Amino acid sequence: MSFEAECPECAAGVEMAGDTVVGEIIQCPECGAELEVMDLNPPTLELAPEEEEDWGE
């Protein structure tokens, strides 16, 4: 089972896997924006804050 939510950036439908959890970051396949899952019922996405993550390279 999967959900579909609307990208707040480009209004495209973004498919979310059935095991998606609130707080997960997914990427819009249309515009490439990083989106945070705010809610699952109804599926709600919000633009994730841009963060400079240091992955310890």
Ligand SMILES: [Zn+2]
């Ligand atoms: Zn988008």
